[in-house]
Amino acid sequence: MLKGKTIVLGVSGGIAAYKAAALCSKLAQAGADVRVIMTESATKFIAPLTFQTLSRHDVIVDTFDEKDASVVSHIDLADRADLVVVAPATANMIAKMAHGLADDMLSTTLLATTAPVMVAPAMNVHMYAHPAVLANMSTLAARGVLFVEPGTGQLACGYVGKGRLEEPEQIVKAIQRYFNDQELLRGKKVLVTAGGTVERIDPVRYLTNDSSGKMGFAIAEAAHLMGADVTLVMGKTSAMPPEGIRTVKVESTQQMLDAVVARLREMDVVVKAAAVADYRPVEQAEQKIKKKEEAMILQLVKNPDILQTIGSMKTSQFIIGFAAETENIDEYALDKLKRKNCDLLVANDVTQEGAGFGTDTNVVRIYDGSGLVEALPVMTKREVARQLLILTVQRMKKGERAN
Incomplete structure (x- = not known):
């Protein structure tokens, strides 16, 4: 799976740098062409000669130590990489990546590459939980950077907690999974809806909900990483x-429906993850409504049902719906799936810890016409998205669709 792939391995300065040697060895054994860049700090923990021996290539530390006059090293490495892996990634290196700093060979190459980047953090438990580090990781994740979460256990500093570099075997599996996933939706067109819709009352007020868009974004990102041509209606x-x-970008439910219907015919998969407004005001005031009476009556009319519309229009498309519930999740989910002619329906109890609006995690149950297919525990929305799309690919290959 890794044969013929060029992996640039960035090693930054933490005690976990010794594990990077095992990672380099395993990647080379799996057939990858491994090119190692070390920070100056990393060389204090492990010698470049170790990586040179394991990778059979020169190890680059100094930005100005150009060994080949025909190329600029950091640009050459950035261009030839199929994947850049930073392991261990210290808090300092993560901060450099988030803020676009380029003051050493590794950070300069990271800024120059257009290849996907995978980061395996390693640091003290309190550093890993620091708001600045969390914000930097969130920034990188929003840019599409992949993360291999650290493990929990005894740290070199003496603390026990989350922050230990994941084992090399698991990082290799994550890399193999990345390359395998790239082909799952190759050649397919996927449309994803995300976020909440806005129904105007007047120019300064509107009806909406708490949807952050994170689940839809995670699905769009996962489909993109799997090779799909993705359109995100948000x-x-x-x-x-x-x-x-x-x-x-759309605002109202009607606008979102129009955007989806206009593109439906050319799509292979449609994932309706947006939380749209079910009702809109009968009238929208052209000017700001002034406060007059103690009570105000707002008359609402039902919005068109996007999922039901595309369910009735579908030909060969695989349709996935979402349902945010607060009770009777199985009953409501199955009813919605059948009424709206979905192939799969993903439901969650938004009152459950880890599954509400705006979180980075979710707890979902996936249904088809026969009932519950899979119940996923608390996991990141990115992992939920991946699991959902893998299930979709499997069903599409088998031709399993709603009647």
């Missing part, structure tokens, strides 16, 4: 959409 969100994906 309403109001509190998160930033993933980079490198075609986006169509």
Whole structure:
């Protein structure tokens, strides 16, 4: 799976740098062409000669130590990489990446590459939980950087907690999974809706909901990483959409419906993850409504049902719906799936810890026409998205669709 792939391995300065040697060895054994860049700090923990021996290539530390006059090293490495892996990634290196600093060979190459980047953090438990580090990782994740989460256990500093570099075997599996995933939706067109819709009352007020857009964004990003041609139709969100994906911004439920219907015929998969407004005001005031009476009556009318519309229009498309519930999740989910002619329906109890609006995690149950297919525990929305799309690919290959 890794044969013929060029992996640039960036090693930054933490005690976990010794594990990077085992990672380098395992990647080379799996057939990858491994090119190692070390920070000056990393060389204090492990010698470059170790990586040179394991990779059979020169190890680059100094930005100005150009060994080949025909190329500029950091640009050459950035261009030839199929994947850049930073392991261990210290808090300092993560901060450099988030803020676009380029003051050493590794950070300069990271800024120059257009290849996907995978980061395996390693640091003290309190450093890993620091708001600045969390914000930097969130920034990188929004840009599409992949993460291999650290493990929990005894740290070199003496603390016990989360922050230990994941074992080399697991990082290799994550890399192999990345390359395998790239082909799952190759040649397919996927449309994802995300966020909440806005229904105007007047120029300064509107009806909406708490949807952040994070689940839809995670699905769009996962589909993109799996090789799909992705269109993201997004309403109001509190998160930033993933980079490198075609986006169509809308406001109201009607606008979102129009955007989806206009593109439906050419799609292979449609994932309706947006939380749209079910009702809109009968009238929208052209000017700001002034406060007059103690009570105000707002008359609402039902909005068109996007999922039901595309369910009735579908030909060969694989349709996935979402349902945010607060009770009777199985009953409501199955009813919605059948009424709206979905192939799969993903439901969650938004009152459950780790599954509410705006979180980075979710707890979902996936249904088809026969009932519950899979119940996923608390996991990141990115991992939920991946699991959902893998299930979709499997069903599409078998031709399993709603009647």
